[in-house]
Amino acid sequence: MARTLARTARRTLVIQPRMRRTGVLWPYLLVAPALAGFVCLLVYPLARSVVISFQHFRLGELIRGGADFAGFANYAEALGGPEFWAVVRRTLLWTAVNVVLIMVIATAVALMLPHLGRRMRLAVMSGMVLTWATPVLAATTIFQWLFQSRLGVVNWLLVRLGFDSFRGYTWFADGGATFAILVALVVWQSVPFAALTLYAGLTTIPGELYEAARIDGASAWQVFGQVTFPILRPLFGLITSLEIIWVFTCFAQIWAISKGGPGGATATLPVYAFQIAQSLHRYDLGSAVSTLTVLMLLTVLVIHLRRMFREEGGA
Amino acid sequence: MRYRLLAAAAALSLALAGCGSAPQPEASGGAATTLTVWFMRDSLSDALVQRFTDDFQRSHPGITLNVQIQEWDGIGQKVTSALASKDAPDVIEVGNTQVAEYAASGGVRDLTGKVAELGGSDWLPGLAEPGKIDGRQYGIPWYAANRVVIYNKDLFAKAGVTPPKTRDEWIDITTKLNKGGVQGIYLPGQNWYTLAGFIWDEGGDLAVKEGDRWKGVLDTPQALAGMAFYQRLQALGKGPKDSDEANPPQADVFGKGDVAQIISAPGGAVAIEKANPGLKGKLGFFPIPGKTADKPGAVFTGGSDLIIPEASAHPDEAYEVVKALAGEKFQLDMAKEMSYVPNRTSYAGALSGNEATAAMAAGAAVGHATPNSPNWAAVEARNVIKEYMTKVLTGGDAATAAKAASEAITTILNATS
Amino acid sequence: MGRARRMRRAALNLAALGVLAVSVFPVYWMVITAFKPTVDILTETPRFWPARPILDHFAAAVRAAGFWTFWRNSLAVTLGAVLLALVVALPAAFAVARLRWRGRRGFILMVFVAQTAPWSALLVPVYIIARDANMLDRLPTLTLVYFVTTLPFTIVTLRGFIAAVPPELEEAALMDGCGRAEAFRRVVLPLLAPGLMSTSLFGFITAWNEFAFANALMIKDQGDRTLPIWLSGFSNVFGTDWGATMAAATLFMLPVLLVFLVLQRRVSSGMIAGAVKG
Secondary structure (H helix, E strand, O other), rough: OOHHHHHHHHHHHOOOOOOOOOOOOOHHHHHHHHHHHHHHHHHHHHHHHHHHHEEEHHHHHHHHOEEEOOHHHOOOOOOOHHHHHHHHHHHHHHHHHHHHHHHEEEHHHHHHHOOOOOHHHHHHHHHHHHHOOOHHHHHHHHHHHHOOOOOOOOHHHHHHHOOOHHOOHHHHOOHHHHHHHHHHHHHHHHHHHHHHEEEHHHHOHHHHHHHHHHOOOOOHHHHHHHHHHHHHHHHHHHHHHHHHHHHHHHOOOHHHHHOOOOOOOOOOOOHHHHHHHOOOOOOHHHHHHHHHHHHHHHHHHHHHHHHHHHHHHHO | HHHHHHHHHHHHHHHHHHHOOOOOOOOOOOEEEEEEEEEEEEOOOOHHHHHHHHHHHHHHHHHHEEEEEEOOOHHHHHHHHHOOOOHHHHHHHEEEHHHHHOOOOEEEOOOHHHHHOOOOOHOOOOHHHOEOOOOOOOOEEEEEEEOOEEEHHHHHHHHHOOOOOOOHHHHHHHHHHOOOOEEOOOOOOOOOHHHHHHHHHHOOEEEEEEEEEEEEOOOOOEEEEEEEEHHHOOOOOOOOOOOOOHHHHHHHHHHHOOOEEEEEEHHHHHHHHHHHHHHOOOOOEOEEEEOOOOOOEEEOOEEEEEOEEEEEOOOOHHHHHHHEEEOHHHHHHHHHOOOOEOHHHHHHHHOOOOOHHHHHHHHHHEEEEEOOOOHHHHHHOOOHHHHHHHHOOOOOOOHHHHHHHHHHHHHHHOOOO | OHHHHHHHHHHHHHHHHHHHHHHHHHHHHHHHOOOHHHHHOOOOOOOOOOOOOOHHHHHHHHOOHHHHHHHHHHHOOOOOHHHHHHHHHHHHHHHHHHHHOOOOHHHHHHHHHHHHOOHHHHHHHHHHHHOOOOOOOOHHHHHHHHHHHHHHHHHHHHHHHHOOEEEEEEHHHHHHOHHHHHHHHHHHHHHHHHHHHHHHHHHHHHHHHHHHHHHOOOOOOOOOOOOHHHHHHHEEEEOOOOHHHHHHHHHHHHHHHHHHHHHHHHHHHHHHHHHHHH
16 A cells, blocks of 8 residues: 555656766756856855955945955954844744744645635635735735724724724834734735645645545544655745745845834844945945855755755766 | 866856956947936926926036936935946935935035035025035035924814914814814824924934034933923824824825824925815914924924035036026025925025915024934934834833933944944 | 535635635735725725725826836846746756756755845845946846846746656657757747746746846936836825825736736646756
């Protein structure tokens, strides 16, 4: 039984790449343009950013040119202050809360979809596509409007539901509340991608597998734990790591809604770095912070990267 | 093996070849000079811009003006980018709280030699001082506007009250007005320019310079008294405690007709009439009342300066534009059309005979500027004062919040650049 | 049995309705606000249906100076970036999916790591590089930036699509005497078409939305602005014109929505293929 299960699963999902050995020059020519793009437009700016982080580089240097070498002074300043570590902790919390919520809700929605009637399923999926397609700029505008203290619909609804303390409640005055709104916004925008992708993954699992599990008397939880999840594990892994990257580096939403405020309660690493660079014109310190940000993100992802590297096999 | 190396080398050289190639800049030719001039969104009416452009081009043959309207969103970043570029716009309008930052950057042309020619002896100090760093004049005063109280004459008549002369009267009449469906005053919690006025009235300030170090002073008894008055006034209406006068636009709120007063630059009246044409002719204006009847309340002098970037390709022609914009003819035209205070006190006569501008001129006599530090823009950008106000208005301890805000201001203003 | 089942069904439908409401309401509210007169927008009791729908806000949004120019710019920059990304990513994705070569794992790793690039922090170096190369105020500069922001994701996704095409098909074509390039063009490419289209969606959205680079790199000429800058243009010192902003946002998301509705399903299936060899 178990063997059939595994074999079916492999046949459905694991497409064994049939590697070919051909002219040795070909592969390099094929990746050359992409490599050129990365080197010129990504690695080079990154390198410039790292150089700036070792310089005394402020508004004057940006305009007049010429910058003095500053050694590790910017790094010392960033790492020395209590603010940086508070931001790091906040960023990790931000990432964890968002990614967990996104994955849990997306999984629940994806598991729910196959059990719905055809029309209801289509409606829910269309609704999610609508959310997915909403541009970030539009979404932030909408959310600000929804949570407006006097005229916002959310407060009106909460008061109607009997929570009278929300009459005129000032969401954007409170760090925790603003943080919560931003989480709601990011989760709202991210769930559709994860849910629809997981759902598409579910539809590729052959029905016989569920049938077999049910005949064996497995409960719904057991089916998920023993059939669905193991088969879709690579998919879960990919979506989770993509969401980690997207949430961790999320900038536009936070900047548009709170600029990291109030009182720095929503300043995550990218926002903090941008604040330093663009508001205070401390481009040097900002670059140091973003270099540290990249290193930290790679550390968070190292498990996934290692597994990926191992599983890639072949050269 | 050799092939493989070759391939890698080929890939690499391809990659590097792509990096270096950049198109050459087009040669700017022809006798006619085109100057790019930046104004902020809605600083001037379209008609006024058109009149100026036509007039200038007629009197300066060979110069074409390309006026571009800039958005407020991301403007700091945009001006910085422009100053640092090789081919900058020729004249830029800059807010007077921002001009010091740009002047200190080294990217703005020094116009000290032109001050006398432009009549700098009686420039409004609130515009001239921020444009001046270490005795050199970089920003040329352009226009100012300060806040007044705009009121709904119908609602005043219905409540049987008249414009107040002192703060106490102001609270009295606003309390009377604030009945039934009417808001006595719509004052959002983060109108920090208004708060600054109340603080100055009490003899306090936002920040002071001691030696060569700045110190945030929102926690002095005087500053706290200013905040306490703001809180009393704010409670006499339904202004949101966590936003400023732009969100939602207070002109639109006032336009609904159930708000008796707002604090706004007189130009706000145009926006109100646009939101609700029915209010035309029903708007009154009075200066923000002071503590005693003999002196109106202190106000923040808002406004703009003009700068010429070092990177401008035509600095001499650009100066001609600045001269025209800062000169008498345009200043008087602008004052009338936009209800602004002109850049020189000797032009103030242009304001007489208009209720709105008269109220403003009374306040302008006691106008103040924000602390003259290149870092002040960063204090604004980080919303230090706005967040302090919201904290107090939503029940936080004023003294504690003021101390924290003062410390934040001290840190930002003393950051070296 | 029947009753428990009905209960379950009801609960499920209720949950589905909840999901639907939460996803759709904010967008609905945006659209409906765009149709309301300003006086009705600023009410303490919200109206969920516009009593007197008006088109004034849309008119104001479209009439804003340069609307059509910005529209054209946005479309040109976005499509340029997306097409460039596809053209560059396709051969790279093929090499990764089908060929065996030294450095392949390293390349895959690099592509993945490239997705973590801190773009908001690269603004200053990119600005300096563009300035020194005389590339400021040129729309192609934006195209290049958007191209490289979307390139990693494009490669990852396309690779999944290519891996999903059975190699046997290609081999058969090779045996029929086609060249390698010919086999790719005649057999693989047609099968990839949906994949190419759906992959481009992500690039489309990213580029369509971008504000910070467009604001900092397109400076002197108003004619070089893109739509996100226009979208921020309904605010002045006196405040934000909510009605016009909502109308503008509605117009702004329309093209994305249209493309999405057509292609959404294919994106998901591509992701699954890509997931196996992420």
